[in-house]
Amino acid sequence: DGGITQSPKYLFRKEGQNVTLSCEQNLNHDAMYWYRQDPGQGLRLIYYSQIVNDFQKGDIAEGYSVSREKKESFPLTVTSAQKNPTAFYLCASSRADRTDTQYFGPGTRLTVL
Amino acid sequence: AQSVAQPEDQVNVAEGNPLTVKCTYSVSGNPYLFWYVQYPNRGLQFLLKYITGDNLVKGSYGFEAEFNKSQTSFHLKKPSALVSDSALYFCAVRDMNSPLLTGTASKLTFGTGTRLQVTL
Numbered sequence: 001d002g003g004i005t006q007s008p009k010y011l012f013r014k015e016g017q018n019v020t021l022s023c024e025q026n027l028n029h030d031a032m033y034w035y036r037q038d039p040g041q042g043l044r045l046i047y048y049s050q051i052v053n054d055f056q057k058g059d060i061a062e063g064y065s066v067s068r069e070k071k072e073s074f075p076l077t078v079t080s081a082q083k084n085p086t087a088f089y090l091c092a093s094s095r096a097d098r099t100d101t102q103y104f105g106p107g108t109r110l111t112v113l
Numbered sequence: 114a115q116s117v118a119q120p121e122d123q124v125n126v127a128e129g130n131p132l133t134v135k136c137t138y139s140v141s142g143n144p145y146l147f148w149y150v151q152y153p154n155r156g157l158q159f160l161l162k163y164i165t166g167d168n169l170v171k172g173s174y175g176f177e178a179e180f181n182k183s184q185t186s187f188h189l190k191k192p193s194a195l196v197s198d199s200a201l202y203f204c205a206v207r208d209m210n211s212p213l214l215t216g217t218a219s220k221l222t223f224g225t226g227t228r229l230q231v232t233l
Contacts, residue, residue: 004156040122042203042223043157058220090156098207099145099164102221104156 003027004105006091011110013078013085021076021108023091029103030096032074036060037088037107046089049074050096078110086112115140115208119224126194126231134189134227136204143209146187147221148178151201160202163187174198194231201226 004025013019025032031050035043045058049068063082068074074093078085088109092102116139126132138144145164149157161172168180178189187204204224 006156040225042225045220048220088154092157098209101147101159101162103159104149106156107154109154 004091004093004103006089006105006108008108009106011108013110013112015112016080018077018079019110021078021089021091021110023074023076023105024072025074025091025093025105026072027093027103028071029093030071031094032068033092033094033102034058034064034066034074034076035090035092037090043090046076085110115144115206115220115222117204117206117222117224119202119204119227121227122225123228123230126229128196128231128233129193132191132194132198132229132231134202134204134229136187136189136224137185138187138204138206139185140206140208144187145207145209146178146180147205147207148172148176148187148189149203149205151203151226153200157203160189194229196231196233199229199231201228203227 007022033048034046037043044060046064047066049055052071055066055068065077088107090107091105094100094102118137147162148160151157160176161170163170163180171177176191180187203226205221207221
């Protein structure tokens with residue numbers, strides 16, 4: 001997990017609320033990613049960014065939004081439009097190189113009450 | 114399209130015995146292959162990767178993986194399992210020849226994971 005921090009570790013949300021998950025990296029990586037993990041489904045890509053002020057939708061972007069104002073930071077907002085937000089959210093980063101490894105943060109577990 | 118299959122939801126091994134966690138992949142071009150490990154309520158930790166070259170790749174914590182192009186497999190192995198190896202293991206693939214995502218970020222496709230249980 002070294003070099004990538006996510007906060008908070010646990011987050012509880014009431015239905016209808018937006019919540020923002022933080023992801024910061026000090027690895028000087030250009031590319032950053034958000035994944036959602038559900039039991040038995042592996043990891044699914046929500047959004048990714050390869051440069052400041054640019055980001056693209058992944059496979060399951062509906063109900064989520066992101067920003068990339070700084071190279072080190074890639075926050076994810078889970079909006080009230082996300083129908084089933086309870087999941088484990090993982091942030092990752094890598095160099096902008098097809099051969100490079102993605103390194104992951106420790107994750108945030110979001111629970112909707 | 115690229116895909117990964119991990120055919121076993123769980124693998125049970127006695128401590129000291131060899132372990133194998135299976136992974137098969139499908140890509141249109143040549144693959145880049147990765148193994149990650151996840152402990153409970155933690156992020157994924159990188160174990161090893163295959164890019165090119167020697168088919169036997171050595172990684173962290175005594176793990177290794179063998180790339181087999183004809184069988185499109187990349188099985189994870191360890192000669193002697195430890196109780197502390199008990200965790201969730203993910204295989205991932207990236208197609209070397211697939212178009213990059215916007216810019217130079219590129220997409221990893223993950224398997225559904227295999228839970229390894231090592232007992233005394």
